[in-house]
Amino acid sequence: MLKKKISRSATIISCYVFLFLAILNPGNAFANKIKVITTSTDLRSITEFIGGGKVEVESITQGYANPHQVDPKPSFMVRLSKADVFIRIGLDLEPWALLLIDGARNPRIRFGEPGHIIASVGVDLQDQGLQAGTMIDRSLGDIHIYGNPHYWLDPLNGKIIAQNILEGLKMISPENAEYFNENKRLFDREIDTRLSRWQEKMKPYSGTNVVAYHKSWPNFSKRFGINVVDYVELKPGIVPSPAHIAALIKKINAEGIKVIIKEPCYENKIPNFISLKTGASVLTLPVSVEGVKEVKDYFDLFDYIIDNLISTFTKQGINPK
Numbered sequence: 001m002l003k004k005k006i007s008r009s010a011t012i013i014s015c016y017v018f019l020f021l022a023i024l025n026p027g028n029a030f031a032n033k034i035k036v037i038t039t040s041t042d043l044r045s046i047t048e049f050i051g052g053g054k055v056e057v058e059s060i061t062q063g064y065a066n067p068h069q070v071d072p073k074p075s076f077m078v079r080l081s082k083a084d085v086f087i088r089i090g091l092d093l094e095p096w097a098l099l100l101i102d103g104a105r106n107p108r109i110r111f112g113e114p115g116h117i118i119a120s121v122g123v124d125l126q127d128q129g130l131q132a133g134t135m136i137d138r139s140l141g142d143i144h145i146y147g148n149p150h151y152w153l154d155p156l157n158g159k160i161i162a163q164n165i166l167e168g169l170k171m172i173s174p175e176n177a178e179y180f181n182e183n184k185r186l187f188d189r190e191i192d193t194r195l196s197r198w199q200e201k202m203k204p205y206s207g208t209n210v211v212a213y214h215k216s217w218p219n220f221s222k223r224f225g226i227n228v229v230d231y232v233e234l235k236p237g238i239v240p241s242p243a244h245i246a247a248l249i250k251k252i253n254a255e256g257i258k259v260i261i262k263e264p265c266y267e268n269k270i271p272n273f274i275s276l277k278t279g280a281s282v283l284t285l286p287v288s289v290e291g292v293k294e295v296k297d298y299f300d301l302f303d304y305i306i307d308n309l310i311s312t313f314t315k316q317g318i319n320p321k
């Protein structure tokens with residue numbers, strides 16, 4: 001009788017403890033999914049492919065926002081305090097992310113822990129101009145000091161990002177290793193199939209010169225063969241001077257450049273002014289998933305960029321070779 005009473009009390013106490021924990025941490029108490037927070041929508045999309053039904057993924061930034069400029073809001077810290085995994089682009093794209101990690105006070109996702117994944121490990125980096133011993137000075141304006149951080153715009157880097165995510169998820173959840181491995185195999189197969197289609201489409205336009213607003217494109221242009229010959233920004237992160245705009249107009253006219261690519265987060269006034277003076281088209285291209293509403297995942301991103309580049313080239317009378 002006494003034994004029964006004790007066991008009933010124990011059950012009641014454990015129910016209370018469970019409810020108490022659930023109130024403190026509702027996500028973990030009721031769901032077994034791994035809670036992942038990424039800094040970008042591209043990382044979210046790739047994590048969803050690899051993690052499948054075992055993960056629940058949120059991105060801190062929106063796809064149309066400027067990834068260099070994020071206000072580290074307390075609401076992000078609250079989300080990070082409950083996360084099992086944090087995934088970032090790395091290099092110097094997210095100086096704001098480390099402030100968020102400090103504020104979140106979540107030991108699982110601190111730098112050096114298995115729950116802190118840096119996607120850039122092993123990727124093909126462009127613009128690695130910084131020599132050993134060079135002084136790093138952001139006041140000079142360059143916000144790409146460790147190499148170009150927009151490296152996800154090469155689908156083969158997408159496979160390496162996915163590999164880094166796969167290894168991280170397997171450490172966090174070894175019981176699901178085979179499930180994640182299989183998703184990675186499918187992801188790589190899809191990239192390979194689509195990449196040959198994308199390259200086939202772009203091949204006739206190889207060597208076409210364009211101007212871009214921001215230096216987001218070195219990996220994309222290396223893979224798909226367009227030449228970004230100059231930028232609207234004076235340097236990454238630095239607004240153009242009137243002298244730079246005047247020189248750019250001269251160059252576009254002299255070299256017969258027909259297309260100015262603009263990322264959704266930048267203003268339209270200067271590109272439209274340059275367009276007026278040169279006849280070049282301004283083409284807004286997303287650089288991230290959800291940068292425009294049609295781009296819902298990492299594969300859509302390349303479909304959209306490539307289809308819109310080609311239709312603008314055609315409109316501007318740039319003939320395929």
Ligand SMILES: [Zn+2]
Pocket residue numbers: 068143144149150214215216236
């Ligand atoms: Zn940038």
